[in-house]
Amino acid sequence: MKPFDYVRAASHGDAHDNAARIIAGGTNLLDLMKHQIETPTKLVDVTRLDMTEIEEAENSVRIGALVSNSDLAADPLIRERYGVLSRALLAGASGQLRNKATTGGNLLQRTRCPYFYDTTQPCNKREPGSGCMAMEGQNRILAILGTSDKCIATHPSDMAVAMRVLDARVEIEKPDGQIQLLTLDELYRLPGDTPHEETALEPGDLIVAVHLPDAPKGKHVYRKVRDRSSYAFALVSVGAVVHTDGGKITDAALAFGGLGPRPWRDTEVEQTLIGEAPSEALFEKAADILLADAKGYGGNDFKIPLTRRVLKSVLGELTGATQ
Amino acid sequence: MPTLGSAMKITLNVNGEARSLDVDPRVALLDALRTHLDLTGSKKGCDHGQCGACTVLVNGRRINSCLTLAVMHEGDEITTIEGLGEPGSLSPLQKSFVKHDGYQCGYCTPGQIMSAKGMIAEFNMGWPSNVTDDLGTAPDFTEAEIKERMSGNLCRCSAYPGICHAIREAAPDEGTIEEAAE
Ligand SMILES: Cc1cc2nc3c(=O)[nH]c(=O)nc-3n(C[C@H](O)[C@H](O)[C@H](O)COP(=O)(O)OP(=O)(O)OC[C@H]3O[C@@H](n4cnc5c(N)ncnc54)[C@H](O)[C@@H]3O)c2cc1C
Ligand code: SF4
Ligand code: FES
Ligand code: FES
Numbered sequence: 001m002k003p004f005d006y007v008r009a010a011s012h013g014d015a016h017d018n019a020a021r022i023i024a025g026g027t028n029l030l031d032l033m034k035h036q037i038e039t040p041t042k043l044v045d046v047t048r049l050d051m052t053e054i055e056e057a058e059n060s061v062r063i064g065a066l067v068s069n070s071d072l073a074a075d076p077l078i079r080e081r082y083g084v085l086s087r088a089l090l091a092g093a094s095g096q097l098r099n100k101a102t103t104g105g106n107l108l109q110r111t112r113c114p115y116f117y118d119t120t121q122p123c124n125k126r127e128p129g130s131g132c133m134a135m136e137g138q139n140r141i142l143a144i145l146g147t148s149d150k151c152i153a154t155h156p157s158d159m160a161v162a163m164r165v166l167d168a169r170v171e172i173e174k175p176d177g178q179i180q181l182l183t184l185d186e187l188y189r190l191p192g193d194t195p196h197e198e199t200a201l202e203p204g205d206l207i208v209a210v211h212l213p214d215a216p217k218g219k220h221v222y223r224k225v226r227d228r229s230s231y232a233f234a235l236v237s238v239g240a241v242v243h244t245d246g247g248k249i250t251d252a253a254l255a256f257g258g259l260g261p262r263p264w265r266d267t268e269v270e271q272t273l274i275g276e277a278p279s280e281a282l283f284e285k286a287a288d289i290l291l292a293d294a295k296g297y298g299g300n301d302f303k304i305p306l307t308r309r310v311l312k313s314v315l316g317e318l319t320g321a322t323q
Numbered sequence: 324m325p326t327l328g329s330a331m332k333i334t335l336n337v338n339g340e341a342r343s344l345d346v347d348p349r350v351a352l353l354d355a356l357r358t359h360l361d362l363t364g365s366k367k368g369c370d371h372g373q374c375g376a377c378t379v380l381v382n383g384r385r386i387n388s389c390l391t392l393a394v395m396h397e398g399d400e401i402t403t404i405e406g407l408g409e410p411g412s413l414s415p416l417q418k419s420f421v422k423h424d425g426y427q428c429g430y431c432t433p434g435q436i437m438s439a440k441g442m443i444a445e446f447n448m449g450w451p452s453n454v455t456d457d458l459g460t461a462p463d464f465t466e467a468e469i470k471e472r473m474s475g476n477l478c479r480c481s482a483y484p485g486i487c488h489a490i491r492e493a494a495p496d497e498g499t500i501e502e503a504a505e
Contacts, residue, residue: 001349004327005348026390026391026395030391031390034371045394070384073451074450087453096475097475099386
């Protein structure tokens with residue numbers, strides 16, 4: 001690890017430090033610092049700040065940026081109303097890691113692309129302009145949607161997939177104290193020509209909370225497919241809230257993990273489902289739309305048929321139509 | 324002006340004792356415990372949060388001590404395997420690991436036991452897991468639940484059946500998170 005100065009923030013003011021990197025749970029940042037992929041010269045520890053509450057407001061819930069992944073998953077209100085979020089959190093990492101991982105840090109965790117982690121290899125995300133080894137290399141875990149010819153990394157968070165289903169907004173405090181509310185599609189950038197620019201955050205910005213509006217109507221499911229049944233990142237995951245009434249799908253919200261550089265949501269898929277009677281043919285059509293632009297890179301080609309099967313299975317479970 | 328990353332004087336509360344040390348900010352809690360405080364029970368397997376050998380309790384909760392900085396833990400209550408029990412006065416979990424052969428080489432064992440201690444407290448608070456059927460009702464302490472909740476602790480010797488038996492039998496004798504934090 002490269003040397004750095006350490007400061008424990010006593011106020012939000014201390015955290016808005018252009019020269020410093022924020023550390024919360026540290027479970028991603030320290031891992032990357034040990035590999036010298038991240039080399040900050042100053043860390044500001046925000047863990048003693050007042051961002052640890054889950055508060056209920058009118059038509060929404062506000063989750064402090066420091067709420068741990070385990071506290072969030074176990075919270076009675078989240079379990080009751082936002083089951084997809086509890087489920088996604090519980091499907092991620094391990095008990096130890098979830099105790100340390102925070103809501104803000106989880107959103108900003110970086111890709112698990114093997115070449116991003118291997119500092120002896122070129123990687124446009126780690127070293128802009130150096131090339132992308134994954135394109136023709138080991139890309140089993142990498143993206144099939146939203147990629148560019150510069151980067152095919154996925155965003156690894158399970159939590160963020162559920163938050164995308166739930167139309168979460170991220171509350172960001174700017175250094176001048178102004179508050180910005182961003183959807184996840186606004187927070188996460190697609191790679192394009194600049195895969196190293198991952199989010200809309202600017203130096204000195206502090207994530208203070210995540211807001212969830214009232215949950216959409218319906219049953220909640222988070223289905224994660226991975227190489228072992230626990231303690232592994234998703235190959236493909238689906239977060240879904242779907243409601244049926246009178247034999248028709250009336251409400252649907254779906255997002256996908258393991259497919260793209262951000263939790264992937266395609267409202268066209270939902271529009272295809274809403275108002276229709278659940279059937280195998282309808283689910284196939286939804287999968288066709290989701291995967292219309294999907295592109296495999298060899299090692300991850302399997303994700304295209306796998307996504308189709310997982311989507312159909314989840315929709316079957318939620319509508320009681322098929323399995 | 325001190326040089327970048329110069330050492331800091333900190334006090335850590337470990338197993339109920341206040342311990343002062345000078346550490347470079349880069350020092351992980353695990354390394355502070357092992358090399359600065361000579362508490363070598365906590366083990367380093369991977370140093371990257373992947374194996375659980377370094378598991379300790381901080382304020383009663385299990386964490387990976389390799390992925391956190393010592394300087395971040397001033398004011399916290401840290402419990403290591405040495406704080407659970409010593410030869411002659413083993414804790415229920417420690418005794419049960421001995422009785423059920425919950426290890427072979429023993430390298431992962433301190434982490435397994437600390438993780439089990441934290442896990443039982445989580446279970447007692449009614450926390451669900453990925454294999455809990457219904458998020459609305461308290462889960463049963465089944466083998467499936469134990470396996471899922473302990474998946475953050477790897478055992479190279481694959482002593483898993485013994486580990487599982489040991490945890491199952493000791494669980495009723497282990498306390499809640501409040502007790503663990505004391
Ligand atoms: C072995 C292993 C397995 C894992 N498996 C999974 C998995 O299956 N699914 C999954 O989703 N995740 C998994 N993870 C990742 C884990 O969820 C993340 O490491 C964790 O959520 C990061 O949170 P943190 O608080 O520790 O972040 P930190 O490491 O503290 O920070 C991460 C980033 O966020 C920034 N940051 C943190 N807080 C703020 C804030 N309030 N404002 C602005 N910036 C901030 C930091 O500067 C840093 O860039 C795994 C991790 C490990 C080590
Ligand atoms: S996919 Fe992205 S992160 Fe992976 S090597 Fe290519 S540029 Fe780097
Ligand atoms: S040494 Fe900490 S998890 Fe492996
Ligand atoms: S007993 Fe040898 S690693 Fe678990």
